[in-house]
Amino acid sequence: MTKEDSTPTRPRVFAALRSFFIRHPSLQRLIWPLAGLGLLVLFNLMFDRAFFEITTRDGNLYGPVMTILRLAVKVMLLAIGMTLVIAAGGVDLSVGSVMAVAGALVAYLSTQGDWPFAALLGVAVLVALVAGAFNGTLVAFAGLQPIVATLIMMVLGRGLALSITGGLPISVQDPGLEFLGRGFVAGIPAPILLVVAVVVITGIACRMTALGLFIEAVGDNENASRMSGVNARGIKLFAYVFCALCAALAGLVTVGDVGRVEPDRLGQMLELDAITAVVVGGTVLTGGRFSLVGSIVGALLIQTLTVTLIRQGMPSDVAPVPKALVIIAVCLLQSPRLRAQLAAWRSGVRRVGA
């Protein structure tokens, strides 16, 4: 960390980078997750060349990188919705259960008769609207803590999903769902394109209109936003409904990919993965500024880390450990007190050195 051994060009590079990030403050929060992802890519470049092999089979792309993307699809979809909820000052623990309800209901209906895919999609949207409205109403209008309100939906939703299928797994054979989960468009897996589409649409809706600003205003200071004329309750309700929509979509993708629904397992604990991705992506849990791209990078970072370590021989059951370390590292990086301590330590070092 000492300055003496740095070549004269390095400070200039740092200064350029620094001024770039100062000019683009929205990219600042992406530094750490991108750095982490870059480090992992570098590691694999050095030690595991096969990591980047992409093969084509019938014109479709396969390989470890594609696997990571596909594995991260669920969490990425959930994280998009979760980002808006967290930015609006809330949190949604029910996304896993909403996935299960949407997946179970769609699977059940598809075994009961000839439902067209559009109708199945409509049912999933309906499930999401009800669940999201339930959460949103409890939080925005009844004034419940988000953790509590969505915990209720989480428990209720899991029960509903179980009762829909009678507690048993159901197999699904619907060409539309199968395409959503396992299909390819021009060689690229359909679920990945779906994530890209959802990010782009959400990004446009948030950044090209005032929606994103309103969400950040509500998350930053709800009272202040209300007094400046923002419909804070409406915004919160919207965030929860949108989050539930993302969750239902993730449920459909999972069902299509796996080809069956296990109502007690589908989406379990994914709410925590989604929250992790959002936090790793630089959106603070207390609300306010958010970064959709950050959440996607966060989800990819965790998935890449897990796959890398598993390829290096870590048992897959131990995968939660690196996840935990990433969360703690990110928390510490964001902690003002640690930054103050580091700054004090650094200036101390400089004074001693001078």
Place this chain on the structure above:
Amino acid sequence: MNMIFRRQNLPLLVTALVFVVLFGAFSVAFKNFLSLRVVTNLFMNNAHVGIIAVGLTFVILSGGIDLSVGSVLAFATVLVATLIGKFHFHPGTAIALTLLCGAVFGAGQGFLIQSYQLPPFLVTLAGMFLARGLAFMVSAKEMAIEHGFHRALAGLGLPLPGGVAFGFTACVFVVVLLVGLWIAHLTRFGRNVYAIGGSESSAVLMGLPVARTKVMIYALSGFCAALGGVVFTVQAQSGNPLNGFGMELDAIAAVVIGGTLLSGGVGQVAGTLLGVLIYGTILTAPDYLSGFDSSWQRIAIGGLLLAFIILQRFLSRASTPGG
């Protein structure tokens, strides 16, 4: 009498009423339900959740949350099993070491939360992942415990009339409850917990040892989670890294049904006992009601949670203007 019917005790009273009604309805509907055996089983089968919930009550009273308890329970079960099975520790030593590990784990979380002002939700979320992963590192598979002492523990119990024994696990639960009640209501630490939950900044300004107390709260929760794991091994005679999956949410539900506000400062350990008993009664329902399967259990618990929280919300709103 006035003490009991104070407004802030109203959630607790409602909880008690719900338990009486629920238990009464079951007793009327099923002729074998109202028996010492059922009550004993209620305590024995839910001892681990109950012990965890007591520790969690303190965390929630202080305005925090601990998501790591289910994973710490799993970690504790495999640690006990491994220490006994692989390293040939005496169960007593193994249990003591495991409890120490739980307390240290909790204290570590408390330290991060307090020293770096990190959100408890995230730190304990990380703790949950960490403990689950560590559990798999210690033992990837279920591991049976074969030791005379450990088996003897399972056979211990207070004999009750009617040939029913109040088993070892239930006894531990009752002891934890009594100690919890004592800590909450009769010690300085307990008063500090309530003060921090009421308003942390006021507690700091009053000169209370907030930092130390917060670390101790999470250490207590970690200790209780490990004790829950120990009790679990006594009941199952094995350790399994998959134990306690999602149990943190069951325990939180029991605490909330017990009338403790998640915003901190209001609640009782006694309420948590009622919450655990209500939760346990719902879990036994399928044995009596045909068709009331696990899906209905969850729907019932979710519905109860909703009802309780809306009631609490209503009560706390009603009580704000008058103080």
